[in-house]
Amino acid sequence: MVDVRGVCTRFGSSVVHDGVDLSVHAGEVFALVGGSGSGKSTLLREIILLQRPAAGSISVFGQEVVGLTDEQALPLRRRWGVMFERGALFSALTVAENVGMVLAEHTDLPPHLIREVSAVKIALTGLPADAGAKYPSELSGGMRKRAALARALALDPELLFLDEPTAGLDPLSASGIDELVRSLRDALSLTIMMVTHDLDLLWRSADRVAVLGHGRIVGIGSMSELSHSDDAVVRPYFHGPRGRAALEQAWKTR
Secondary structure (H helix, E strand, O other): OEEEEEEEEEEOOEEEEEEEEEEEOOOOEEEEEEOOOOOHHHHHHHHOOOOOOOEEEEEEOOEEOOOOOHHHHHHHHOOEEEEOOOOOOOOOOOHHHHHHHHHHHHOOOOHHHHHHHHHHHHHHOOOOHHHHHOOHHHOOHHHHHHHHHHHHOOOOOOEEEEEOOOOOOOHHHHHHHHHHHHHHHHHHOOEEEEEOOOHHHHHHHOOEEEEEEOOEEEEEEOHHHHOOOOOOOHHHHHHOHHHHHHHHHHHHOO
16 A cells, blocks of 8 residues: 655755655554654655655555656545644634535535535544534544544545544543544554554554664564564663553553
8 A cells, every 4th residue: 555665855964764665555554653753754744745755766556656746646645534643623614614625625525415424424533423513622632633533534545644643642532542543444444554652552553563763664563573672773662661561551451
């Protein structure tokens, strides 16, 4: 679904990526992790065509995307959905209007069907029916995340990108997102690629995880495989206090 080869990214003299290689397979929940400033969100922006790498190849659905114009990219963008870290919801629109805006822009559905489809997408994310009439400012952090996810699902995407889906949430709300990621993947036959630092989410939801460090992928595999790595970058990430606590909790819930 996604194939990244030899991607290099620079901001002036600063090198963010120095030959990144990874592949995301159909039907999996794939996570990208790494320390602050390692280039996780930057790589995600390059994959979804919001930024262009200095060098390298990125293909999505088997098509090279580096260098595409906005017009050429539009058919591909209709096949994926994106949930941004802060939601990126329009504050002047209700949740239902945020979801419906995507349908109005990209389909020929009449208004009454747009309202019905929006309600279905909102329900899929676990929000109560009355949430559709509320504005983002009237929602809790967890509800805003779910509303942003409903909008990302508006066009029935094959591929879903999640940027820090649990960032800023309390443990209970974050746990709900963990469960939602897996259930949506299974129910909708989605492929999901997410950027996260949430070790609980990784243990509960990710099929494979790639670790960014020193501008490259320094480890890739299941959480169980990575937890046994001796790599100087990978090991501290998974064996610090938070990593050990998440591992212990993961074993308890199995």
